[in-house]
Amino acid sequence: MSIISQHFKESAASILDNAHLESQIEAAAKHIYASFEAGGKLLICGNGGSAADAQHLSSELLNRYKRERRELPGIALTTDGSTLTSIGNDYDYSQVFSKQVSALGRPGDVLLVITTSGNSANIARAVEVAHEKSVTVVALNGKAGGKLSPILGSDDIDIIVKGDVTARIQEVHGLIIHCICELIDIYELD
Numbered sequence: 001m002s003i004i005s006q007h008f009k010e011s012a013a014s015i016l017d018n019a020h021l022e023s024q025i026e027a028a029a030k031h032i033y034a035s036f037e038a039g040g041k042l043l044i045c046g047n048g049g050s051a052a053d054a055q056h057l058s059s060e061l062l063n064r065y066k067r068e069r070r071e072l073p074g075i076a077l078t079t080d081g082s083t084l085t086s087i088g089n090d091y092d093y094s095q096v097f098s099k100q101v102s103a104l105g106r107p108g109d110v111l112l113v114i115t116t117s118g119n120s121a122n123i124a125r126a127v128e129v130a131h132e133k134s135v136t137v138v139a140l141n142g143k144a145g146g147k148l149s150p151i152l153g154s155d156d157i158d159i160i161v162k163g164d165v166t167a168r169i170q171e172v173h174g175l176i177i178h179c180i181c182e183l184i185d186i187y188e189l190d
Protein backbone atom coordinates (compact mmCIF):
# COMPACT_ATOMS: atom_id res chain seq x y z
CA MET A 1 0.00 0.00 0.00
CA SER A 2 1.34 3.47 -0.84
CA ILE A 3 2.02 5.95 1.93
CA ILE A 4 -0.77 8.14 0.60
CA SER A 5 -3.43 5.43 0.51
CA GLN A 6 -2.30 4.31 3.97
CA HIS A 7 -2.82 7.91 5.20
CA PHE A 8 -6.30 8.03 3.66
CA LYS A 9 -7.24 4.72 5.30
CA GLU A 10 -5.84 5.67 8.70
CA SER A 11 -7.51 9.08 8.58
CA ALA A 12 -10.90 7.57 7.64
CA ALA A 13 -10.56 4.96 10.40
CA SER A 14 -9.64 7.61 12.94
CA ILE A 15 -12.65 9.75 11.96
CA LEU A 16 -15.04 6.79 12.29
CA ASP A 17 -13.42 5.78 15.59
CA ASN A 18 -14.43 9.16 17.00
CA ALA A 19 -18.06 9.26 15.83
CA HIS A 20 -19.13 8.64 19.46
CA LEU A 21 -18.24 12.28 20.18
CA GLU A 22 -21.47 13.41 18.47
CA SER A 23 -23.38 14.41 21.62
CA GLN A 24 -20.40 16.33 23.03
CA ILE A 25 -19.92 18.18 19.75
CA GLU A 26 -23.59 19.14 19.75
CA ALA A 27 -23.33 20.29 23.38
CA ALA A 28 -20.30 22.41 22.48
CA ALA A 29 -22.09 24.05 19.53
CA LYS A 30 -25.14 24.80 21.71
CA HIS A 31 -22.95 26.21 24.46
CA ILE A 32 -21.04 28.49 22.07
CA TYR A 33 -24.24 29.62 20.36
CA ALA A 34 -25.94 30.36 23.70
CA SER A 35 -22.99 32.61 24.55
CA PHE A 36 -23.38 34.47 21.22
CA GLU A 37 -27.12 34.86 21.84
CA ALA A 38 -26.38 36.37 25.27
CA GLY A 39 -23.88 38.86 23.81
CA GLY A 40 -20.77 36.82 24.52
CA LYS A 41 -17.88 35.92 22.27
CA LEU A 42 -15.63 32.97 21.51
CA LEU A 43 -11.87 33.21 22.12
CA ILE A 44 -9.88 30.48 20.35
CA CYS A 45 -6.30 29.28 20.77
CA GLY A 46 -3.91 26.46 19.92
CA ASN A 47 -0.31 25.87 18.84
CA GLY A 48 1.11 24.99 15.40
CA GLY A 49 -1.50 23.27 13.24
CA SER A 50 -4.05 23.97 15.97
CA ALA A 51 -3.27 27.70 15.69
CA ALA A 52 -4.26 27.39 12.04
CA ASP A 53 -7.45 25.59 13.14
CA ALA A 54 -8.19 28.45 15.56
CA GLN A 55 -7.93 30.95 12.69
CA HIS A 56 -9.97 28.72 10.41
CA LEU A 57 -12.86 28.66 12.89
CA SER A 58 -12.57 32.37 13.60
CA SER A 59 -12.85 33.22 9.89
CA GLU A 60 -15.94 31.03 9.53
CA LEU A 61 -17.60 32.83 12.43
CA LEU A 62 -16.56 36.40 11.63
CA ASN A 63 -17.36 35.98 7.95
CA ARG A 64 -19.57 32.98 7.23
CA TYR A 65 -19.57 29.19 6.85
CA LYS A 66 -22.08 27.89 4.27
CA ARG A 67 -25.10 30.09 4.68
CA GLU A 68 -25.78 33.80 4.74
CA ARG A 69 -26.10 34.81 8.37
CA ARG A 70 -24.98 37.58 10.71
CA GLU A 71 -21.29 37.90 11.53
CA LEU A 72 -20.45 36.11 14.79
CA PRO A 73 -17.71 37.07 17.29
CA GLY A 74 -14.99 34.43 17.18
CA ILE A 75 -11.51 35.73 17.91
CA ALA A 76 -8.31 33.72 17.31
CA LEU A 77 -5.64 34.57 19.91
CA THR A 78 -2.93 33.27 17.56
CA THR A 79 -2.73 36.03 14.98
CA ASP A 80 -1.14 39.14 16.51
CA GLY A 81 2.61 38.71 16.13
CA SER A 82 3.38 41.82 18.18
CA THR A 83 1.35 40.62 21.14
CA LEU A 84 2.60 37.04 20.91
CA THR A 85 6.26 38.04 20.66
CA SER A 86 6.12 40.68 23.39
CA ILE A 87 4.45 38.34 25.87
CA GLY A 88 6.87 35.53 24.92
CA ASN A 89 9.83 37.89 25.21
CA ASP A 90 8.87 39.80 28.36
CA TYR A 91 7.17 36.99 30.29
CA ASP A 92 7.05 33.44 29.02
CA TYR A 93 5.56 31.53 26.10
CA SER A 94 3.23 29.83 28.58
CA GLN A 95 1.42 33.17 28.99
CA VAL A 96 0.88 34.10 25.30
CA PHE A 97 -2.80 33.12 25.40
CA SER A 98 -3.62 33.61 29.08
CA LYS A 99 -2.71 37.31 29.05
CA GLN A 100 -5.02 37.81 26.06
CA VAL A 101 -7.79 35.91 27.86
CA SER A 102 -7.23 38.16 30.86
CA ALA A 103 -7.53 41.27 28.68
CA LEU A 104 -10.48 40.19 26.54
CA GLY A 105 -12.46 37.61 28.53
CA ARG A 106 -15.76 38.67 30.08
CA PRO A 107 -18.19 36.54 32.13
CA GLY A 108 -20.32 34.48 29.74
CA ASP A 109 -17.68 34.30 27.02
CA VAL A 110 -16.34 30.91 25.93
CA LEU A 111 -12.70 29.91 25.40
CA LEU A 112 -12.15 27.16 22.82
CA VAL A 113 -8.73 25.52 23.27
CA ILE A 114 -7.36 23.18 20.62
CA THR A 115 -4.63 20.72 21.59
CA THR A 116 -3.84 17.20 20.44
CA SER A 117 -1.96 16.25 23.63
CA GLY A 118 -3.59 18.32 26.36
CA ASN A 119 -0.07 19.05 27.54
CA SER A 120 0.73 22.52 26.17
CA ALA A 121 1.51 24.84 29.08
CA ASN A 122 0.09 27.93 27.38
CA ILE A 123 -3.26 26.14 26.93
CA ALA A 124 -3.41 25.12 30.60
CA ARG A 125 -2.61 28.68 31.69
CA ALA A 126 -5.29 30.09 29.36
CA VAL A 127 -7.85 27.74 30.94
CA GLU A 128 -6.86 28.78 34.47
CA VAL A 129 -7.28 32.47 33.61
CA ALA A 130 -10.57 31.76 31.82
CA HIS A 131 -11.90 30.24 35.03
CA GLU A 132 -10.78 33.32 36.98
CA LYS A 133 -12.74 35.45 34.49
CA SER A 134 -15.92 33.28 34.59
CA VAL A 135 -15.25 32.26 31.00
CA THR A 136 -16.23 28.64 30.33
CA VAL A 137 -14.04 26.34 28.26
CA VAL A 138 -14.61 24.00 25.35
CA ALA A 139 -11.56 21.79 24.79
CA LEU A 140 -10.79 20.06 21.50
CA ASN A 141 -8.41 17.67 23.18
CA GLY A 142 -6.68 14.43 22.22
CA LYS A 143 -4.75 11.31 23.24
CA ALA A 144 -5.53 10.74 26.94
CA GLY A 145 -6.56 14.34 27.65
CA GLY A 146 -3.13 15.18 29.13
CA LYS A 147 -2.72 17.75 31.90
CA LEU A 148 -5.71 19.68 30.55
CA SER A 149 -8.58 17.30 31.37
CA PRO A 150 -8.04 17.36 35.17
CA ILE A 151 -8.12 21.17 35.33
CA LEU A 152 -11.39 21.53 33.42
CA GLY A 153 -14.47 22.36 35.48
CA SER A 154 -17.97 20.89 35.53
CA ASP A 155 -19.27 23.69 33.26
CA ASP A 156 -16.57 23.00 30.67
CA ILE A 157 -16.77 20.54 27.77
CA ASP A 158 -13.80 18.21 27.15
CA ILE A 159 -13.91 16.62 23.68
CA ILE A 160 -11.10 14.06 23.71
CA VAL A 161 -10.29 12.65 20.27
CA LYS A 162 -9.00 9.08 20.53
CA GLY A 163 -5.69 8.34 18.83
CA ASP A 164 -1.91 8.46 19.23
CA VAL A 165 -0.92 10.38 16.11
CA THR A 166 -1.01 14.19 16.26
CA ALA A 167 -1.88 14.60 12.56
CA ARG A 168 -4.81 12.16 12.74
CA ILE A 169 -6.18 13.95 15.83
CA GLN A 170 -5.87 17.29 14.03
CA GLU A 171 -7.86 15.90 11.11
CA VAL A 172 -10.69 14.94 13.47
CA HIS A 173 -10.47 18.36 15.12
CA GLY A 174 -10.95 19.91 11.67
CA LEU A 175 -14.07 17.83 11.14
CA ILE A 176 -15.41 18.76 14.59
CA ILE A 177 -14.86 22.45 13.81
CA HIS A 178 -16.92 22.09 10.64
CA CYS A 179 -19.67 20.22 12.56
CA ILE A 180 -19.80 23.13 15.05
CA CYS A 181 -20.03 25.62 12.15
CA GLU A 182 -22.78 23.56 10.52
CA LEU A 183 -24.82 23.46 13.74
CA ILE A 184 -24.36 27.19 14.37
CA ASP A 185 -25.63 27.91 10.84
CA ILE A 186 -28.71 25.80 11.61
CA TYR A 187 -29.37 27.43 15.03
CA GLU A 188 -28.97 30.86 13.49
CA LEU A 189 -31.56 30.23 10.79
CA ASP A 190 -34.09 28.38 13.00
Ligand SMILES: O=C(CO)[C@@H](O)[C@H](O)[C@H](O)[C@H](O)COP(=O)(O)O
Nearest residue numbers: 047048049050115116117120166167
Ligand atom coordinates in the same frame (compact mmCIF):
# COMPACT_ATOMS: atom_id res chain seq x y z
O1 LIG B 1 0.65 20.60 13.00
C1 LIG B 1 1.46 20.00 13.68
C2 LIG B 1 1.60 18.54 13.56
O2 LIG B 1 0.72 18.03 12.60
C3 LIG B 1 2.35 20.71 14.67
O3 LIG B 1 2.58 22.05 14.24
C4 LIG B 1 1.71 20.75 16.07
O4 LIG B 1 0.50 21.46 16.01
C5 LIG B 1 2.66 21.41 17.08
O5 LIG B 1 3.73 20.52 17.31
C6 LIG B 1 2.00 21.79 18.41
O6 LIG B 1 2.93 22.50 19.19
C7 LIG B 1 1.44 20.61 19.18
O7 LIG B 1 0.74 21.10 20.32
P1 LIG B 1 -0.37 20.24 21.07
O8 LIG B 1 -1.34 19.75 20.04
O9 LIG B 1 0.34 19.10 21.76
O10 LIG B 1 -1.01 21.19 22.05
Ligand SMILES: [Zn+2]
Nearest residue numbers: 048049167170
Ligand atom coordinates in the same frame (compact mmCIF):
# COMPACT_ATOMS: atom_id res chain seq x y z
ZN1 LIG C 1 0.04 19.58 11.06
